[in-house]
Amino acid sequence: MLELAGIGRRYRVAGGEVTALADVDLVFPRGSLTTIVGRSGCGKTTLLRILAGLDQPSEGEIRRPGAKAPRIGVVFQEPRLMPWLDVAGNVGFALRGRQPRPVIAERCAAALALVGLAAFAGAMPAQLSGGMAQRVAIARALVQEPELLLLDEPFAALDAFTRRAMQNELVAIWQRSRPTIVFVTHDVEEAVLLGERALEMQAGRVAGHEDIALPYPRDPTDPQVNHHRRAILERLMAPLAAGAPLSHQGEPR
Ligand SMILES: Nc1ncnc2c1ncn2[C@@H]1O[C@H](COP(=O)(O)OP(=O)(O)OP(=O)(O)O)[C@@H](O)[C@H]1O
Numbered sequence: 001m002l003e004l005a006g007i008g009r010r011y012r013v014a015g016g017e018v019t020a021l022a023d024v025d026l027v028f029p030r031g032s033l034t035t036i037v038g039r040s041g042c043g044k045t046t047l048l049r050i051l052a053g054l055d056q057p058s059e060g061e062i063r064r065p066g067a068k069a070p071r072i073g074v075v076f077q078e079p080r081l082m083p084w085l086d087v088a089g090n091v092g093f094a095l096r097g098r099q100p101r102p103v104i105a106e107r108c109a110a111a112l113a114l115v116g117l118a119a120f121a122g123a124m125p126a127q128l129s130g131g132m133a134q135r136v137a138i139a140r141a142l143v144q145e146p147e148l149l150l151l152d153e154p155f156a157a158l159d160a161f162t163r164r165a166m167q168n169e170l171v172a173i174w175q176r177s178r179p180t181i182v183f184v185t186h187d188v189e190e191a192v193l194l195g196e197r198a199l200e201m202q203a204g205r206v207a208g209h210e211d212i213a214l215p216y217p218r219d220p221t222d223p224q225v226n227h228h229r230r231a232i233l234e235r236l237m238a239p240l241a242a243g244a245p246l247s248h249q250g251e252p253r
């Protein structure tokens with residue numbers, strides 16, 4: 001289990017202060033699949049970076065009761081590959097020196113097969129399309145067999161067909177090995193297709209949530225999926241309709 005209590009994060013920007021997160025209280029049960037959805041700038045990446053330990057909150061606490069430090073896999077919004085290493089080198093980088101070479105090679109090959117890039121192990125990052133590079137980044141996170149898998153809009157750069165395939169693959173991986181997954185997206189449909197629970201973020205706060213108890217794999221044309229989608233959209237769009245500022249950034253300091 002992973003718990004956030006009273007988390008806030010403020011940034012100093014151009015002499016002023018931006019509140020990226022405020023009063024975030026959340027529990028992520030072990031083995032759960034949570035999606036986080038909200039408009040640009042609402043604090044999704046900031047929250048994920050704090051969960052990953054890549055950023056420290058300005059206030060509040062992260063609790064991992066009874067647990068040792070988990071293996072964490074992170075997929076960022078952009079691929080962040082090392083351009084001087086080939087695809088297999090990138091995927092296996094974190095395993096170097098910790099596993100025998102043949103084991104690393106085998107695990108890299110399996111991870112690349114999962115993302116449909118088995119034939120590109122020897123390619124260089126510059127030779128890949130944007131979507132292929134992002135799939136390499138996903139393989140790099142999976143190869144570590146993470147207990148906590150954090151994904152920041154990982155499929156945003158993929159075409160609709162590849163995205164559907166990758167969504168199903170992610171669910172299959174989750175069902176097989178049950179990592180705790182936190183998946184950030186700005187796509188409400190994706191949040192519903194993947195999440196057991198979708199958290200709605202608005203202006204740095206968790207403004208609502210939707211529990212989604214539908215079996216997997218989910219069908220985007222299922223009326224029940226649409227029902228959840230509409231409920232989330234209605235809540236997320238409400239402040240806009242009421243004429244409130246787009247985000248906290250628009251508010252006077
Ligand atoms: N390193 C930083 N320094 C200063 N301000 C930051 C920093 N990172 C984020 N912010 C601010 O925090 C707020 C939330 O940013 P964040 O990146 O978490 O949004 P997001 O929900 O991930 O948006 P997007 O969907 O566009 O990726 C924004 O106002 C942003 O300007």
Ligand SMILES: [Mg+2]
Nearest residue numbers: 044045077152
């Ligand atoms: Mg972001």
